[in-house]
Amino acid sequence: MEKNKHNIVEKLQKETTLRSTIVKVAVEVGLYVILGTFDVLLAYNKINFFRPFRRGFFCSDQSLMFPYKELSVKESHVILIALLPSTLIIFATEIFRNGRRLKKYCYLQLYYRIIGSMLFGFSLCILFVELTKSSVGSLRPYFFAVCRPNMTLTNCTDVYITDYVCRGTDSALIFDARKSFPSGHAASVWYAATFLVIYIHLRIYRRWKRSRAFCPIIQTLVAASALYVGVSRIQDNAHRPIDILAGATVGIIFAIITIYLSSVFTEKGTKTYCTAVNSEEERQFTMENET
Template sequence: MPEIQLGAHTVRSHGLKVLKLHMHDWLILLLLGVIEIILNVIEPFHRFVGEDMMTDLRYPMKDNTVPFWAVPLIAILLPFIVVHVYYFIRRDVYDLHHAILGLLYSVLITGVITDAIKDAVGRPRPDFFWRCFPDGKGVFDNVTRNVVCTGQNHVIKEGHKSFPSGHTSWSFAGLGFLSLYLSGKIRVFDRRGHVAKLCIVFLPFLLAALIGVSRVDDYWHHWQDVFGGAIIGTIVSFFCYLQFFPPPYDTDGWGPHAYFQMLADSRNDQESNNANCLSVQPSEPENVYAEPQRHIEISRSNTRDGSLMLDEMESQRRPCISC
């Protein structure tokens, strides 16, 4: 397991560096937000709805048990708060940044997929009859027997967006990401058998499921719409989480990939610096050994010079035999 450096990488010390490194990811996220707005503005496909099909679309119009504005609070703000609480404990900007980025990607990718399918399919909601005919008097084409709606355009437009459920897919995308995030932080799969940890992990999924059930109870969606939305949100949340974090069952499942990559790079830099220092040290003994060798050569030359001088003096002392 890599060395843990608590409080060594905060928003103040490394926040700008991490943000610059992932600037393109935030630009793509902004593009997804624009696409999501466009998908909500365009007109969905108006599927043929015959007179005999209205039998299953006469459920009463009701208000939302979970309002539209509450879904971002539950699916985004709640995980956002949990991530920030963990940051104040861990002080790791890598975990904070990648958790927020992964959460937003999970929700926005799910939103784009959901609304694109909504516009393409154009399935009528269970209360479509009352959206199309607010006065309760059905009007149909004389030839095709297709509906000729007399209600308000924006109400009819929403009536063609039943499949899949946006409330459900957004909830499972945000809360599913939160569930994976918590499972990694509390180390659910540490093989110690603490079932209480599983209860904590399943709570976000339970909340998302209850939101999905409310859509059927309010007659805004068929059960297939909720089931499809749950699958989309769950799958996207898994992909987005694994893009930034190891699997929760992994030994290092408590931290993001970027954190461990940073530790590895720091360790490699330190080892390379140590190697450079060791490569410089052997050059010093060469001078140490070279210096004595120089003294030996000088002493030898001095010895030879001294021997020559002694020979000359000795020759001068000897008597000349020829004289």
């Protein structure tokens, strides 16, 4: 009788925990979706209240006279470069690290926490960048080419011009030409690159000696990919070097803050969400992969 009563209480506790977990995950996913949607609307200038600041220019400013070129790395490609490798590497690593010693639901919870932390930090990073872009209103190097302001660029005086009308027909491109600083592409890829490089160091390099020869190679490739995206933006006349440097700095800072605040990157944090099935199995698992 006492055993049956204990089983009933334990079952009720599990059901209560499951319901609370489902509610918590639903709220968090909803927050991610709302924040991500807001980022996309900001990036594509769909919110009138946050339209870019209308900055003036000097008609003799040669830094705004570059031709417009098709982008080498489009926005959709940036998302793939930034998030897909991180997601796959984290998924494979956590399976190999914990698949033998954690229950399935514990592994999924741990993976969700890591990916959720990464995506939440990424969304906040993009939000900060987009709000800064709109507030600063820095003109892109190809601004004259897409705006085609109603003034002559020959024999003009060094007067700061704010009263002008763009004769260009692509309004979306003209709005985007006012959002040069800082670079969103650079912030995105350097956030993801920093997150992944530190993750590899904390969760792979420090754990398995046999993988230490490969970790620096992967980390170098990740950083090189981020660097390539930044350089391509300069080659496409979409940004100045200072825009890329500022965007990369923002991305790196947000990634470091996200990792610092996410306890799941440590063994202590892992056990906070999921307890090892058996301490002896955990010790044996560690010995097998460290030798």
